[in-house]
Amino acid sequence: MSLIMGWDEWASHDAVGLAERIRQGDVTPAELAQQAAAGIAKVNPTLSAVVEVFEDLLTEPTRDGMNPDGPFAGVPYLMKDLGPTLKGRLQEMGSLLMRGNRASADSYLAARIKQAGLNVIGRTTTPEFGVCSSAENPAVYVTRNPWDLAYTTCGSSAGTAAALAAGVLPLSHATDGGGSIRIPAGFNGNIGLKPSRGVFSIAPAASDITGFVSTQGCQSRTVRDTAAFVDHCRGGAPGEFMPYWSAPEPYSTLIQRDPGRLRIALSHEWGHYRAVPHFVAELEKAGRFLQSLGHHVEWALPQVDMEAAFAAQTTCYISNFAQTITNLLKPLELERPPADLVEPINIKIWEEGLKTSYAERARMQAVFNTTSRGFGEFFEQWDIILTPITALPTPKLGTTEYLTISDNPSVYDWFENLWQNFAYTPLSNLCGIPGISLPMATQENGLPLGIHAQARQANDGLLLQLAAQIERALGGKWNGGRRPGVHVAQGT
Structure with a gap:
């Protein structure tokens, strides 16, 4: 098959640029889809980033309802195998239990993505149910980091991160319940925005009452792609329980202007969690760079009880995932997760989560409230807070303490292992505030290191504006x- 462009030319385009070429008549959506599929065929045997390519959409991009007149004009796109559903397509959630599971309808966000003109040509890898920090179960697949194959991509938006970094395509779907957009973006050299709660729909199966911490989004390689994705895919479904934020102007317009002089705080002391010295040095370097752009930068930290916040976050995950798994078991007429089809830590989470009382959830929500208010007060004095994307370097593949195939007998100890590394991202989910990982630093071993910026709720545009300035x-x-x-x- 002859390709419409050379690989260097392909990799130099972002999604907005490809859409413009379609509108100019230089290329067609089918040609771009076939080029992306060729890219998958080229790198996927090494990376294991893509679960499935929808072959019918390579030749008939509008077959599933993609709107070729949308702003993205038919640009190819991949959907993480978790979250939004695609009618008639498999969604297996990284789990042996869900093999063969097909969606009966498009979710609201999936319909918005298609209406925006994105051609969803396949599915990317994710750990089982999106629970852990690496798509790494040899019985399912092992997704590798394109910068160094000995390392994980982290997760849970693992395949999306690897596919983008490897130049397969410029824009891809991701989800974030505690850092799952931002951490793999940070360790694979992509841009990853976790939007505020109330930007993207999680209908029809969830709402901010049931979802609490999990949000939808994307990873990209340019700020304008992320801005355009938010502009054209945001908004709640009819009846969705949330005051869905609307921006005063499109982010695609906003990012063309530099922000004013910002008050930017730096921190790596997050409760008792601390970054390794090299990450602190990279954070300081980023701070000096932002000073050179005219911003005020100094060390500061929100006055919140971090220990209580992480304990509440753990309660949230355990109780939420237990219900998620229960809801998946019912149609299969199973009373409990089969040990040969569900990973050990997820079974332990299910068992522990079923014990969660309403009183415990109420205490959790009270901590969510005080934590969110504490961050809110902080953002009365500061515009942005910067941290490294994680406290510790990217784990090598086979580091089982972070995996749901771990044999750790304690769910709580397993989560504490996660927090020791992935400390800086989860509280933005708890508070519903936006966070973005920007590929502007490097680990000692040469892997990318994201610098993580957070802002007040609904101030996603400011994060994108700063990112565009950088x-x-x-x-x-x-x-x-x-x-x-x-x-x-x-x-x-």
């Missing part, structure tokens, strides 16, 4: 202009 100052060269070793343009 992107311009870097001449568009995120990751110092480097590409990973596994890339579609490698050897061409």
Whole structure:
């Protein structure tokens, strides 16, 4: 099959740029879909980032209802195998239990994505039910980091992170219940925005009452792609319980202007969690860079009880995932998760979560409330707070303490292992505030390191505006202009 463009040219385009070429008549949605599929075929045997390609949509992009007149005009897109459903398509959630599971309808957000002109050509990998920090169960698949195949991509938006970093396509779906957009973006060199609660729909199966912490979103390689995705896919379904935020102007317009002088706080002391010295040095370097752009930068931290917040977050995850698994068992007429089909930690989470009382959930919500108010007060004095994306370096594949195939007998100890590394992202989910990972730092071993910025609720536009200012100052060269070793343009 002949391709419409060379791989270097392909990888130089973002989604907005590809859409413009479609509108100009240079390329067609089918040609772009076939190029993306060729990219998947090229790198997926090494990375295991994509579960399935929808072959019918490579030749008939509008077959599933994609709107070719939408702003993205038929640009190819991949959907994480978790969250929004696609009518008639498999959604297996990284689990042996869910093999063969097909959706009966598009979710509201999936319909918005198609209406925006994104051609959803396949599914990307995720750990089982999105619970842990790596898509890494040899019985299902092991997704590898394109920068160094010995390392995880982290998760749970694992396949999306690897596919984007490897140049397969410029924009892909992701979800975030505690860092699952931002952490893999940070460790694979992508841009990852977790929007505020009340930006993207989680209808029809969930609402902010049942979802609490989990949000939808994307990863991209340019700020304007993320801005355009938010502009055209945001909004709640009819009757969805949430005051869905609307921006005073499109983010695609806002990001063309630099923000004013911002008050930016730096921190890596998050309760008793601390970043390794190299990450602190990279954070300080980012702070100096932002000072050079004219912003006020100093060390500061919200005055909240971090220990109580993480304990409440743990209660939320355990009780939420237990109900998620219960809801999946019912149609299968199973009373409990089968040990040969569900990973050990997820079974333990299910068992523990069934014990959660309403009183415990009420106490959890009270801590959510005080934590959110504490961050709210902080953002009366500060516009942005910056941290590293994690406290510790990217784990190597096979580091089972972070995996749901772990043999840890204690669910609570297992979660504490997570918090020791992934400390900086979950509280933005708890508070419903936006956070973004920007690929502007490097780990000692050469892997990317995201710098993580958070802002007040509904101030997603400010994060994108700052990100765009940084992107311009870097001449568009995120990751110092480097590409990973596994890339579609490698050897061409």
